[in-house]
Amino acid sequence: MAKRLIILSDLWGKERSGWVNNYIRYLKEGFEVQYYDCCELGGVDKSIYAEEVLHRQFVNGGVGRAVEQLLTLEKGKVSILAFSVGGTIAWKFALESDRVESLYCVSSTRLRYETIRPEGKIELYFGQNDPFIPQKRWLDKINVVYSILPDKDHQFYAEAEFSEHLSRHILNKDNH
Template sequence: MKPRLIILSDLWGIEKSAWINDYTEILDSIFEIQYYDCCDLGQVDKLEYQENNLHNQFINGGIEVATKRLLELEKKRIDVLAFSIGGIIAWKAQLNGLKINTLYSISSTRLRYEKEKPKCNLSLYFGDKDNYKPTSEWFDRIELNPKIFKNKEHKLYTEIGCISEICDDIKTPYNNV
């Protein structure tokens, strides 16, 4: 039986996530994959489908709603691949009891506000040109060493070169299984 990997979208949800297919094509041979649209998890209204509107809804309760919903949906041990807002949802869900082996969090800039580290394996990825990534002081305080992609911005996770590198990292522990 394959291990489970859940994928948590960025704030755009399924509508702007065609790039997710690049991840699932690479990882499907190793994992049983479950995709979650974070907007659906967080009961975010997509009627006004603009970044500021979606972001504000997540900040004003959507993250908490999505975290609780994820805890209701996932009862068994899993790995998590999370993009942007999905990373903070997974982080908070683990702190509240979600059984995560490894959290792969890409461009999850809201982590910079967190003070407590989840008790699971953590792999964080950021672009060095992402203006909202956590500071080096935050990484030192939380005792994490992120992977920083040179000359990349927030949406690095949609670029095929970055996708390949991230997927290689995710596959590595399973290569000899």
């Protein structure tokens, strides 16, 4: 049976995540893939579909509700690929459970507020031009593998070239 990999969306959820298919196309070669819309997991109201409104809802309870949903939905061991706010949800899920084998967070800049590192393999990816990337001091203190991609902004994860590169890396790393 294939290992299970869950993918957690960014704050936009499924409405603006056509790019996630670039990851799924590769990752389904080695995993049973499950994609989650973080807005749905967190009970975030999308009636005002604006970044500031969605962000505020995640910060004010949506992240916690999403973690609770994942604790209910995912009972076995998983690897997680998460984008932006999805990475914060994945990190907190990993802290609350012993179910995460590998965690790949892309542009999850809110992790800079975390002080406890979950168990397991963790890799973080950030765009050099993202104004909210964690400082090197935090990255070194939290003791994770990380990459800062030159000349990239927050949503570099939507680029087909990066999705292929990261997907192949995950396939090679998690299936050996």
